[in-house]
Amino acid sequence: MSGDAGSSEFSSEDMKEQYHSYILRKILFIILCFILVIILGGYALTIGGREIAHLDVYRILWEHLNGAEYPRGTSEWWDDYIVWEIRLPRVLMAIIAGISLSVCGVAMQSMLKNPLADPYTTGMASGAVFGAVVAIVLGMSFTTAMGMYGIVGNAFIGGLIPALVIITISKFVRTTPATLILAGIALSYMFNALKTLLLITTNEENIQEAYIWQIGSVQDAVWADIPLMFAMTVIGSIFLLSTSRQLNLLTLGDDSARSLGLDASQFRTVCLILLSLMIASIVSFTGIIGFVGLVAPHMVRMILGADNRFITPASMALGATLILAADVVGRTIVAPGELPVGIIMSFIGAPIFLYLIIRQKKGYGEVY
Amino acid sequence: MEVGLSSLKEDYRIYILRKTVFMIACISVALLALGLSVSFGKYEIGFFESYGIIIDHLRGIEPADEMKHYIVWELRLPRAIMAIAVGAGLGIGGAAMQSMLRNPLADPYTTGVASGASLGAAVAIILGICLIPSLTGQYAIVVNAFFFSLIPATIIVLISKYKKTTPTMIILAGIGVMYIFSATTSLLMLIAEPDSLAEVYIWTVGSLGRASWENIPLVITFVIIGIIIIQTNSRNLNILAMGDKNAISLGVNALRTRLTLLVTIAFLTAGIVSFTGTIGFVGLIAPHIVRIFLGSDNRYLVPASAALGAALLIVADCIAKEAGATGLPVGVITAIIGGPIFLMILLKMRSKAWN
Amino acid sequence: MATIAIASILVVSGLGLVLLSQESDGYRSTDFPERLMIFGNANNDDYLDEDDITTLEKIIAGELDAEDHPLADANQDGVIDQKDIDMVRKMIDREPMEIYYLNAHGDVKSVQYPVGDVAVVGTGIMGAVMSIGADEKVAARSFGATYDRTLIGDLYDVPIISDSLFRADVELVSNIDGITAILTQESTRYVQNADVFENAGIDVIRIAATDGLDTIGGILTLGYLLGFEEQANEYVRFCDEIISYINDRVGPDMMADDERVTSLSVVMINSVSGKDSAYFSATQIAGSINLADWDDTTQRFQEGDEWLLSYDPDFIIHARGIGYGDVDIQATWDQYGQYFTEMRAYKEGNYHILNGNPPVIVRIAYIASIFYPDIIGEDFGDIKHQEFLDKFSNADNLNVKEDVVSTINVHMLAA
16 A cells, blocks of 8 residues: 555555566566577577578477478488487587586585585586596496496496585585685595596506596487486476575574574585486586586676575576587587587686686685 | 693693604604615515615616616606605695695695696697797606796786785685686697697606606705795794784784795795696695694694605605506505595594684 | 511510419418408308308208308398308399498498498598598598598598597588498597497498408408409408518417517507507517517506516517608607617617508518518518508509608617
């Protein structure tokens, strides 16, 4: 009812309106991000060594979905094969990886109260890759379903080690963000050295092969890779989206959270297991793609503030956009070759990381 | 009164005694390992034989067995000396970094020195480009590694000068620069020939195998200068640990001290890394272990870390020389052993030693 | 008048003699079984012909054991019967049809015969295709600086369908009409995305092209698949002659072990070949005793390492892809010899850098001539290399002794 507050400038109606438009703006931004993903994804589908006109790509997709078939070996058949079997899985893998890694970043930053935490900087990605390498060296391979689950399962265990370490030290010691990252770096270094050792001793000559394998890339993505990644990402994203409020509570501190009804330790543990699963399922297929989980949430926070209910979906979309953009750039710079997504992301993410640090006006929890 | 004073004196004496005993223990272990390491290696040389060879050489007697003489005198002895020097340098660098930045996870590579050196080596090996154009081969790699490793440190020093930086920011800036250099190195490695790629990889892992009578004097010079500068600043380090504002009130210019130490450690580490690649965890762990026994007084922490670092590295190298079928680079051993120890340290970290 | 008549008779008879000598040369390789890996080659020799039908009949009649003839089941239906004979008859007529072969991994694969245009992935297999003169079949190749233009000539200029030596990009391959197969080498490193091609109806053919004596069988099989059998058989003859020449002089029964030289071989920068490597067997074939006693393909000998110093070979052969262009001999020597300066072989001038670009067989010839210059002949390697360049490569008027650096050793360096 207008005029209730008497002489106050802002009636409750106005406040409600302002609040609604505030929310609306955020939701609009999120929707915009998702539209951006679709546009960029659509564009990424048109890039490749085979000349297929932009509009034709979409027409082919549409007709394929409608069950069109072509005689094998004809030009149309090839167009269809390339778009559907080669490009589409690649674009999907990029999107899924972007969503997963950013969502993990958002969650970790809340869980650890550390703006610099993400799957890469905390060493989880390196641990997961090491786990995958152990599985491969033991003879498991992606060609069988059991092999694939074995590799991803091992990656999961590998990623848990850094996760546990990070959680433990952030609980017991009041750590600055720097400490956490340093721990992550030391862990990465350790896992990398162990992985190198494994690879050198089992496959003397194939250092190059091993090196290329673990560089983040969406090249050679096939449909068989997608279901597991997709399932884990969907599960994880839904969980984290629906627990955004709890994630918000975590940033207040464990005691405050408990007084508001949240068992912080338990929640953290569950999140951690989920995050590890997500990271393992991505990294086993793509290799190490760094910085997405760091950059996307930061950019989103600059516009949307710190509420996880908005940050999570927006980061998912922005993360997907980032990796798609990296893929597009990587394919265009050295066309028809490809610069792996992981390398492009590190060239984008590292300077942004540095910039974020330098421009920080107050310190990161410094005690003077 | 009397009782209180004498028990205080007693406590103090025990305190000093512990420190001295620890230092002596570290140095003894280092010397012992130095002596033993001369007899370690894949080539079969008898235990006493190896000492015989050294003694004969010093007395100017012609070697009976050319090959054995070569191995003991040209390979093992320089390598052992290098291990001592490098271990001491890394240990002291780690102690200084941790105290100066007030962070238990800092180590000599925190300023990005390792990533700079790797990039320098990669440029030399993969692109064949050296900063001094006439050099090739191992010389090119060393020169490149040295100068490139100073770039991250320079960037950080510049940032420190123009912007008010806290220790945390220094660490994070170092990490940021490290990421950038890593990305560039990754790119280079991607386009490299398989041979060059393998060479870069192996160089990066960290090895003492490149030690020779030619390069030992250089390394020792760097290490000794580094030790001297850091040791003379050890009181300042103690004061820095109390916080920048407190330091100023005690007459210590925190920024200047920090910059001096940064530059010193950068040069010290650069001088080491150019020859050995990245040997990890020694600089990280040695100070922690010392702290357990000696506390955080930098006047003792610093030299003891040097001694323990030396001991740790030479023991690790003895293991490295015998591991596997052909021996392994020492960087792998320090990662395998140091990694779990590091994890244990992380998990057991209590605030006590720090606040 | 008379002189013209006599001249023309002489010319004609001369021509006739030449032609006759070609035909009645009648060379058949007989001593080397199990090289032509085509199913239907029932008698395991180098040819698919009537003899195979005879063998099949005998197997069906029970006179011969099917187990001794693993390539007899031409249609891969599990039984040896009349259908196999019918199929082999069609194969003898070289009819277009689906046939089965054993690839470099020992897998049974099917392929449409004759194979149409191919995309070549790998320098070794490119060399193999060139050796049998099947240039016209090469429609594309993978990217790579290691393809040697001097050696492969026009093949260097075919369209490129990848950004890496080991890969073929599906999209780029689809741009080129008529590619029916990807042709590549035995290592699993090559064409890791084989499934994508197979699903698209493009066969991925893996032929042994780099590994010692297996390459001979590989080239035979390749020649059959591409329809260049005669040339393949000629090349195989060239290889067999080299092997026989060496075997007759320093083969397993020709020398006592203590008369043999000892050796070690090195590849890449400092990877010393172990028992599992192709170079190990190459040095054995060349008549030496290779001292490597480790099972891995290679083991690195880094700066500061000691382990290799316990071995004392007479010779060290270091294979490097020097190429057919200009070579800085001193720089190459310094760069690759630096790890081995303490070995006796090096000090005695018996460390040799061997150009890895000629085919394996030619390298074996060089190695043998290095080990036993008096028995084999110092020039044996050069002679065979020249023969290879003249008859089996696209190199234009290349003189081995003047234009090519085939080996480097200390005697070649400026004093």
